[in-house]
Amino acid sequence: MRKIALTGGIATGKSYVAGRFREAGAPVVDADLLAREVVLPGTPALAAIRKRFGPDAVRRDGTMDRIRIAQIVFKDKRARLDLEAIVHPAVIRAINEFFSALPKRTPFAVADIPLVFETGREKEFDAIVVVACPRAMQLQRLMERNKLSREDAEKRLAAQLPIEQKVKKATHVINNDGSFEATNAQVDALIASLKSKQKSG
Known part of the structure; x- marks a missing residue:
């Protein structure tokens, strides 16, 4: 079984992607x-x-x-x-x-873990999936979702490792900067890839 870490920045849509994994029947645990x-x-x-x-x-x-x-x-x-x-x-x-x-025949399981890089735990997983979007979009989503001023939202973003750095360290990236359909297609393709790797391995 492959151990997958799902991470991203605040307001990049990580929870949505975690939900898509669950809908596909993948075991997901929330850190x-x-x-x-x-x-x-x-x-x-x-x-x-x-x-x-x-x-x-x-x-x-x-x-x-x-x-x-x-x-x-x-x-x-x-x-x-x-x-x-x-x-x-x-x-x-x-x-x-x-x-x-989990049953040993489980192809892969997902840990929804926001601070996997910040805590230096990335080597404990077989793959790291980063959910990303442009910083301007991330900032806007955070302001709207949490009803924050731009200044407070900027402070929240500054407290985390920049999403660009997380993307560089990722084994897989889900670009959540378009429609739900576009994001779903990326997640579904990744799930298919993870399942096929398990079969071939």
Whole structure:
């Protein structure tokens, strides 16, 4: 089974492409959802967060105080890196557990993982699919989707690895700068290619 990482920039249409993979019957796991699951009450990751950030990092009901943690890591880069060092490995372990639980005859499975390059995890996958669109389109989509000013949208984009750099590192690129039909055709062709490689391998 080939392990595929699906990534892209904010507002490039990665979630849409992930949905297309699901519609085609491909197993897809969402790293953002896993990032919430790995810090649920009783998990080792939440215990590590409490140890690093203090008892105030956990609410009375035993869940992580996301607002407080966000306030801390927004102001303190070291704290953000420490949080990522706790959460990201736990997410990767959960992704690998998802892959391992699939039938061995599964041609490929997809991990929807926004920060695969930023966390240096790209070598753990057999292929990297990047969903891309021109930066001006990305900016406009982000402003409309999140109701942000141009300045705030620019800041969000600046916090991520530029999409151009992700495209250079990709094994496959989905250009999501046209119609839904055009994007669907690219995804469907990629799915067919991944299935044929599995058969020939």
